[in-house]
Amino acid sequence: MGDKAASATNAYLxxxxxxxxPGHLLTPGRMIGKVFMEQPILLGRDADGAPFALxxxxxxxxxxxxxGVFDGRQITCPFHGWRFDAGGRCAAVPSLVKxxxxxxxxxxxxxxxxxxxxxxxxxxxxxDAPEDAGALPAPFAIPEIGARTYNIATPLVFQTSxxxxxxxxxxxxxxxxxHRNLLWRQPGNLKEKEKAYEPxxxxxxxxxxxxxxxxxxxxxxxxxxTTEISFCLPGLRLEHIRVGTHHICNLTxxxxxxxxxxxxxxxxxxxxxxxxxxxxxxxxxxxxxxTQDQWIIGLxxxxxxxxxxxxxxxxxxxxxxxxxxxxxxxIAARAERRAFVNPVKPATLRWRT
Ligand code: FES
Ligand SMILES: [Fe+2]
Numbered sequence: 344m345g346d347k348a349a350s351a352t353n354a355y356l357x358x359x360x361x362x363x364x365p366g367h368l369l370t371p372g373r374m375i376g377k378v379f380m381e382q383p384i385l386l387g388r389d390a391d392g393a394p395f396a397l398x399x400x401x402x403x404x405x406x407x408x409x410x411g412v413f414d415g416r417q418i419t420c421p422f423h424g425w426r427f428d429a430g431g432r433c434a435a436v437p438s439l440v441k442x443x444x445x446x447x448x449x450x451x452x453x454x455x456x457x458x459x460x461x462x463x464x465x466x467x468x469x470x471d472a473p474e475d476a477g478a479l480p481a482p483f484a485i486p487e488i489g490a491r492t493y494n495i496a497t498p499l500v501f502q503t504s505x506x507x508x509x510x511x512x513x514x515x516x517x518x519x520x521x522h523r524n525l526l527w528r529q530p531g532n533l534k535e536k537e538k539a540y541e542p543x544x545x546x547x548x549x550x551x552x553x554x555x556x557x558x559x560x561x562x563x564x565x566x567x568x569t570t571e572i573s574f575c576l577p578g579l580r581l582e583h584i585r586v587g588t589h590h591i592c593n594l595t596x597x598x599x600x601x602x603x604x605x606x607x608x609x610x611x612x613x614x615x616x617x618x619x620x621x622x623x624x625x626x627x628x629x630x631x632x633x634t635q636d637q638w639i640i641g642l643x644x645x646x647x648x649x650x651x652x653x654x655x656x657x658x659x660x661x662x663x664x665x666x667x668x669x670x671x672x673x674i675a676a677r678a679e680r681r682a683f684v685n686p687v688k689p690a691t692l693r694w695r696t
Contacts (some may be wrong), residue, residue: 355380355468355505355599355672359577360482360595362608363466366459369394374418376409380468381601384455385409389429390416390534394464396455397431408452422531427452455662460484463596463610483579485592485612493594493610494622497629501607503644505599506667508607509578511640512595512611515696521639525632533695542687545673546575547665553586555696564591574662576673578605589614603644607632658692 361379363386369375375386376399383399385408399409401420411421417434418427426435433450456467456476465482478669501508509515513640520535539550551571561568566586574580578597583590594611599605609629618625655664668686676683 344383354674356577356670358467358469358677360458360465360467360479361577361598362579362606363394363396363457363464363598365498366394366462366608367492367496368498369464371498372413372415374409374411374413376407377606378600379466380599382468383407384466385418386457386464386466387413387418387429394457394459395429396457396466397427398453398455400452401425402433402450402452425450430454455570458482461488461612462496483575483596485581485583485594487583488590488592488614490614491612491614493612494619494628495611495626497610497626497633498606498608499633499637500600501605501640502603503605503640504602505578505597505605506670507596507640507643507647508597508605509666510663511608511636512578512580512597513574513666514660515662515694516659517639521635522632525628525635534604535693535695537693539689539691539692541689542685543573543575544685545683546579546669546685547575547662547687548573551585557601574666576669586615591615591618595688605639607633627663659694659696661690661692 352586363377363379369386369388371388371392373387377384377386381485385399386394395465396578397408399407401408401422403420403425404422406419406420406422408420411417413551416428420426424435425433428434429452431452434446436445436447439445453472456473456479458465458481460482461484467476467482501610503511515536534555536555538552540547541550549572551569554568554570561584563667564586565586568584568586570582570584572580572582576641580595584592590613592610594610594612596608596610598608608686611625611629613619618623654660665687672686673683
């Protein structure tokens with residue numbers, strides 16, 4: 344029943360929107376220097392408050408611009424003071440004397456498309472800057488909750504590759520073991536589950552159903568509840584719970600830093616005012632939950648140095664197999680300049696959790 348895990352290629356998936364940062368961390372006038380897919384990236388907000396992203400290297404001599412000064416309009420490089428606007432255009436080269444004619448308008452830093460949706464800032468990562476950023480498909484948005492922003496954001500760095508992080512995100516069987524002490528399922532009360540899945544434009548969805556009766560958290564919400572869990576490229580998982588006319592959404596986004604590290608950011612949104620009373624508790628819960636995943640993935644990562652052979656078994660690891668197929672198809676479709684054709688077919692999967 345098992346088969347060897349397709350060896351992870353660790354090829355970065357290009358031409359997709361990735362989570363750059365929870366929006367509240369990017370306060371006006373602040374610059375955040377990050378690395379995504381081994382590329383240095385500067386995040387900021389322009390004078391109108393709109394987020395922007397630039398390659399975080401000065402075109403003069405390569406210093407990180409994010410280590411310079413940003414006055415809300417222009418970024419001053421810390422080395423020789425060249426200034427750039429939020430569109431990456433060079434606005435000043437202080438060392439030039441009047442008689443030295445240099446066409447500084449031609450000097451620019453690469454920009455990355457950047458959008459803010461429901462509190463999240465997304466960046467479009469591609470090999471070359473897209474010709475028409477306005478024509479790109481929209482970044483991910485949670486349906487049915489309008490423009491509201493998240494109630495809780497928990498960003499963490501995991502020491503692992505993108506593929507292993509996504510495998511962890513898709514893994515239904517680790518819950519009762521890794522998260523056992525968090526009012527979650529206990530190994531002693533595993534139940535057989537049967538879940539129907541359908542393909543979605545860039546992934547797959549566990550179709551809406553009443554959530555597990557052996558989860559204390561779900562039971563605490565009361566009311567008439569249903570949940571839908573969806574996954575899509577590049578590494579986004581959304582659990583969308585409806586309780587009557589209300590919504591609780593748990594979104595996790597993974598962005599690769601390099602071949603051995605990823606940023607994992609979890610967001611919780613809710614529409615019930617009373618839940619806000621429990622925000623300090625829920626924040627601690629979310630962080631604890633995520634640090635448990637961080638711990639087990641880090642532990643696994645230590646053993647990967649020994650090159651273990653790995654297995655994906657039916658049915659609990661089928662989602663990971665689907666991810667590898669979807670990823671392969673995404674890469675092939677880009678290389679062949681054709682539309683992506685989702686290889687996932689509707690299926691019913693069974694496991695005990
Ligand atoms: S390196 Fe940035 S101004 Fe010289
Ligand atoms: Fe987990």
